[in-house]
Amino acid sequence: MNTIQNPGSALGEAIGAQMERALNTFLDTLCEELGYHFISASVIEGKKKLLLYDQFGTAFNIDAVIANESMQPIVLFESKYIRYKKHNRDKGSWLCTAHPAIRRRYHSIRSSIAVLAGNWSSSSLAMMRSFDINIFLIPFERICELLAHHDILFDWGEKDRDTAQAAWTQYVQLPKRQRMMIGEEMVALVKDNLRSLIARILDDSVPREIEKVTIELHSNLGEVKIHEFASIFEAVEFLNSEALQDVFLTTDSVTLFDPPPEIVDVP
Numbered sequence: 001m002n003t004i005q006n007p008g009s010a011l012g013e014a015i016g017a018q019m020e021r022a023l024n025t026f027l028d029t030l031c032e033e034l035g036y037h038f039i040s041a042s043v044i045e046g047k048k049k050l051l052l053y054d055q056f057g058t059a060f061n062i063d064a065v066i067a068n069e070s071m072q073p074i075v076l077f078e079s080k081y082i083r084y085k086k087h088n089r090d091k092g093s094w095l096c097t098a099h100p101a102i103r104r105r106y107h108s109i110r111s112s113i114a115v116l117a118g119n120w121s122s123s124s125l126a127m128m129r130s131f132d133i134n135i136f137l138i139p140f141e142r143i144c145e146l147l148a149h150h151d152i153l154f155d156w157g158e159k160d161r162d163t164a165q166a167a168w169t170q171y172v173q174l175p176k177r178q179r180m181m182i183g184e185e186m187v188a189l190v191k192d193n194l195r196s197l198i199a200r201i202l203d204d205s206v207p208r209e210i211e212k213v214t215i216e217l218h219s220n221l222g223e224v225k226i227h228e229f230a231s232i233f234e235a236v237e238f239l240n241s242e243a244l245q246d247v248f249l250t251t252d253s254v255t256l257f258d259p260p261p262e263i264v265d266v267p
Contacts, residue, residue, distance in 0.1 A: 008083075008156070008164035011171055012118075015143070016081035018183030019117055023079050024064065026191055027198075031066055034202050036074065040064040043071060052076075054101035062098070066198070072108035075201055081117040083140070084158065088124035096131045111201045115194070117143060117186060134197060136190040146185045150174060215239070219248045 004010050024040050031038040040063065042050050051059045052073065066075040076099050080091055099112040114128065117138035125135055140155075147154040152170050156163035171179065213235040215227045225247060229235040238244070 004168070007161070007168035011154075011164065011168045012081060012083050014171060014179070015147075015182065015186075016079075016117070018179060019081060019115075019138070019186045020063070020079050020183070021180070022183035022187040023115055026187055026194075027064070027066070027077070030195060030198060034199065035069075036202060037067045037069075037071070038064060039067050039071075052102045053105060055105045058101070060098040060102055062102070066202070068108070073106050074108060074110055075198065076102065076109060076112045077115075078113070079115040079117075082120065083118050085119045085121045085124075088119075088121050092120075092124040092128050095128055095133055099133060100131055111197075113194070113197070115187075115190060136194055138186050138189050142189060143186065146182060150178065150182065217247060221248075223248050 024038070028038040040050060042048055049061050050064065052062050052065070053059055062076060063079055064077040065073040066077070067073050078095055078099075082088060082091060095112075095114055103109045103112070112131075112133045113136070114133050115136045115138070116125075117140075119140045120137060125137070128135060144154045147167075150170075152167050153163060154167060156167070210232060213229045213232055215229070215235055215238065217225045217227070219225075227235075227238060229238065
């Protein structure tokens with residue numbers, strides 16, 4: 001068991017699995033306290049994967065959801081560990097594709113949450129936040145500190161197999177309870193803020209109000225333009241405007257020479 005082909009990858013998967021196990025235990029207890037269901041596997045008999053579908057029937061395998069008594073999803077959950085930033089775009093793009101598509105079909109969903117551990121770039125985090133995904137970050141440096149308390153050196157070079165093998169050997173020699181503690185210690189870094197957010201999301205005493213109106217216009221030439229308004233009145237006023245027929249004039253369109261949008265690195 002101690003000698004495997006890719007000890008670094010094996011240890012990363014093990015750490016990620018411990019984090020997910022601890023996170024699910026915490027969320028299951030919290031949801032029970034709040035009168036909701038935490039679902040991390042299919043509720044359909046004979047099925048294992050938790051699959052949610054978009055409006056076109058495309059299935060997405062979701063880590064977990066919080067559901068109400070009617071089994072309507074309220075919160076989407078994902079947890080992911082990544083060691084190298086070069087994998088950020090693939091993982092982040094999947095979240096940005098799956099969650100909005102699912103939310104367009106399941107109108108009961110109020111929020112998307114992702115607990116991300118490891119090395120995540122500011123651009124990837126900004127991309128996910130732009131899709132209204134709430135991010136809880138467990139930085140790679142903090143994971144290294146936690147593992148050091150278990151005598152595991154986790155910060156090795158990408159091609160340093162010897163250190164990775166030593167770390168894996170040390171990990172598998174830990175008692176099962178101590179391995180589980182690693183996941184619990186990781187989740188402890190975010191669980192207070194996570195608990196507060198979930199409590200706010202599930203608070204039914206807050207009166208519903210329309211916060212934003214989004215109008216997406218498509219021209220017969222294939223152009224797309226999105227307009228956002230703070231109220232229904234402003235949106236209706238825009239739709240009744242005589243200038244609406246000129247909305248696709250390309251004079252205000254971004255050019256290939258324009259710089260990218262500024263990305264604010266939110267801690």
